[in-house]
Amino acid sequence: MSHTGLTNLELDVLKEVGNIGAGNAATSMSQLINKKVDMQVPSVKVVAFDEVMNIIGGPEELIVAIMFHIEGDTPGTVYFILSKEEAEQLVSKMMPEQAVTNFKGTEVNPLAISILQEAGNILTGSYLTALSDFLNLDMQPSIPYFGCDMAGAILSVGLVEISEVTDYAIIIDTKINDHDMVSGINGQFFFMLEPESLSKIFNSLGINNYD
């Protein structure tokens, strides 16, 4: 990872940033589905674009994603990613009466889309609020955009935003999950940061050796 110029201290800081956001999001998720929700220790990866898709199972993997553009002090893109089965679970937990098949290929019941957009809004909102308070930086999410298709096609939307500047993406990858072994929900937050956002985060925390 030497090409990134990130020190261990800086990587730790980004992990902590992911931790704080996901902790808050896990609490929201827990309220949403009325179950205990845990989070995993986040990983911070600086990877080539191809590697981004491989983190979630390759470019052809079918995923359900709620995407937000972040504006303000730290421009970037946040994805809340679920598998099709997990998205189905989440819809049925939030709206038990909506117990029909909501997903057929990439075609999704419009009500299920609204439910997932709203869930994404709540979870990503609490993720970003925690970060924004901790870092004392302004982070404004866009409205939620819903996508259900191949991972490569969906994630490249966020990569296009940074690709004019770099060939590497900085990804803070955080998982939250409930403890249901049979029909668990593992949600994954992908925070793709634009390079200029990094120095703002480090500055805000008083780590100034990043340039």
Next chain:
Amino acid sequence: MIETRDVIKVGIADLNIVKAPNMIRTSGLGSCVGVVIYDLPNKIAGLAHVMLPDSALAKEPKKNIYKYADTAVVYLIELLLNNGASKYSLKAKLAGGAQMFQFTANSSTMRIGPRNIEAVEKALNTYKIPVVGSDLGGNSGRTIEFNPATGYLNIRTINKGEKDI
């Protein structure tokens, strides 16, 4: 007799060439455009997975020429000619350039698919390479695989099945 066939994989913002009986593929095209340039008589083909329309947009110090439509097409043609393709039998097939999200806000990524398509077509036109088949636009992700022996481009989507052009 069983022939061993390899499938050469091309990543995002990447390109490569292939000779029969091997195949070449790229996965998960969204707003990116997959550009296949091939010479059927010589059974050689190249594939570029183009991400952005114009290298003049680059804000990086050392730009990746595989990433931009204008530079990737030029480099791919050069690579094919250096590996035995004939200039006058080159043809092209295109896929991708979808719009994955229905953006309402004004964003630079909003029209990236159509802009990529325009840029690729313009670059091919400069070299007088005819586009003989295409599957462009829409809002589905695509995986494409090209066979230089037959000249068929196989396009797979999750919802709309599979087809050959």
